[in-house]
Amino acid sequence: MGYAEITLTALPIGQQARVVNVGMQGLTRNRLLDLGLVPSSLVKAVRKSPGGDPVAYKVRGAIIALRSEESRLITVWPLD
Amino acid sequence: MNCQHVGTLKVLSKLNQDKSDAVIALAGNPNTGKSTVFNGLTGLKQHTGNWPGKTVVLAKGNYRYRNKIITLVDLPGTYSLLANSADEQVARDFICFGNPEATIVVVDATCLERNLNLVLQVIEITPRAILCVNLIDEAKRKGIVIDFPKLEALLGIPVVPTAARDKVGLAALKESLHQVVFEHKQLQPLSIRYQERIEVAVATIQREIEPFLRGKINSRWVALRLLDGDTTLITEILNYISGTGPDSWEQGSNELKAVKCYE
Numbered sequence: 001m002g003y004a005e006i007t008l009t010a011l012p013i014g015q016q017a018r019v020v021n022v023g024m025q026g027l028t029r030n031r032l033l034d035l036g037l038v039p040s041s042l043v044k045a046v047r048k049s050p051g052g053d054p055v056a057y058k059v060r061g062a063i064i065a066l067r068s069e070e071s072r073l074i075t076v077w078p079l080d
Numbered sequence: 081m082n083c084q085h086v087g088t089l090k091v092l093s094k095l096n097q098d099k100s101d102a103v104i105a106l107a108g109n110p111n112t113g114k115s116t117v118f119n120g121l122t123g124l125k126q127h128t129g130n131w132p133g134k135t136v137v138l139a140k141g142n143y144r145y146r147n148k149i150i151t152l153v154d155l156p157g158t159y160s161l162l163a164n165s166a167d168e169q170v171a172r173d174f175i176c177f178g179n180p181e182a183t184i185v186v187v188d189a190t191c192l193e194r195n196l197n198l199v200l201q202v203i204e205i206t207p208r209a210i211l212c213v214n215l216i217d218e219a220k221r222k223g224i225v226i227d228f229p230k231l232e233a234l235l236g237i238p239v240v241p242t243a244a245r246d247k248v249g250l251a252a253l254k255e256s257l258h259q260v261v262f263e264h265k266q267l268q269p270l271s272i273r274y275q276e277r278i279e280v281a282v283a284t285i286q287r288e289i290e291p292f293l294r295g296k297i298n299s300r301w302v303a304l305r306l307l308d309g310d311t312t313l314i315t316e317i318l319n320y321i322s323g324t325g326p327d328s329w330e331q332g333s334n335e336l337k338a339v340k341c342y343e
């Protein structure tokens with residue numbers, strides 16, 4: 001272990017983490033939960049788009065793209 | 081009245097004009113092969129109809145199996161039925177108020193886990209669901225192995241593996257559907273239990289709304305959506321249940337408002 005919780009935005013490309021909290025409300029929250037991004041899900045940062053934002057993440061076998069305004073509201077626990 | 085509902089009624093009355101023994105909804109995440117299944121079963125190249133007032137397209141087609149005429153309705157691809165978007169609302173309204181005899185959920189075998197969210201949402205509304213696990217050829221290519229009997233046991237609904245593009249499994253899908261709809265095969269779909277305090281609230285709301293819903297809609301599901309604060313659903317239910325009379329409309333509206341306040 002030895003890691004602290006970070007925002008999903010700070011998760012380096014190639015690293016895996018466990019979702020701790022999806023810290024937004026309303027439709028955006030529902031949308032993310034429906035895509036399988038729920039507390040305890042595994043998430044992996046896969047690659048950055050050319051501009052650096054959005055970033056592609058792998059969640060439950062599928063790739064989703066999140067903008068930093070979304071990913072910075074999600075906290076995760078990085079795994080080795 | 082909102083236009084969405086007028087649309088629902090129009091589509092439904094059109095469906096009823098056709099000579100058909102059963103109406104079956106085809107639901108699923110985007111791009112899982114719903115239209116390919118639809119075309120494979122009906123032999124059509126997707127006949128589409130516009131949903132009035134919305135930029136959403138529904139396709140409808142028939143096939144005959146064991147002397148029954150089945151009408152399939154291809155719903156928009158959605159990740160959810162929680163009405164986060166117009167497409168989701170159309171899919172939800174059809175499954176909920178369109179009274180399909182059964183709903184086929186088409187899922188992608190290469191990312192089953194993500195697709196199961198929608199499956200759980202569908203079986204929370206209706207026990208008459210069939211799971212079509214499509215793209216098994218792709219899954220095989222990627223080395224993904226799925227334990228179908230176990231999936232069927234866990235979900236409590238029939239599970240049919242298909243590779244719809246090559247018409248693999250479509251005969252089994254027709255047969256499975258026939259058994260559910262015409263041979264009244266008993267299904268015991270997985271029932272999702274929530275935390276105790278939610279279950280208590282659900283039970284209380286259910287008691288309040290059951291007389292009002294008159295067995296037309298699954299009261300547990302409506303209670304859960306009321307707890308979500310889903311106002312689009314309240315409007316749709318009022319349209320559906322209270323019929324056309326302005327009096328019953330008013331009354332129904334007050335009853336549901338009372339439920340909202342209680343919450």
Ligand SMILES: Nc1nc2c(ncn2[C@@H]2O[C@H](COP(=O)(O)OP(=O)(O)OP(=O)(O)O)[C@@H](O)[C@H]2O)c(=O)[nH]1
Nearest residue numbers: 109110111112113114115116157215242243244245
């Ligand atoms: N390999 C393979 N490809 C398939 C299969 N079924 C469908 N496809 C392909 O997957 C793509 C999407 O299929 P559609 O039938 O359009 O999917 P859909 O669920 O109707 O998509 P939306 O309506 O956009 O939600 C098409 O290119 C199909 O040819 C299958 O069993 N195996």
Ligand SMILES: [Mg+2]
Nearest residue numbers: 114115116154
């Ligand atoms: Mg389609």
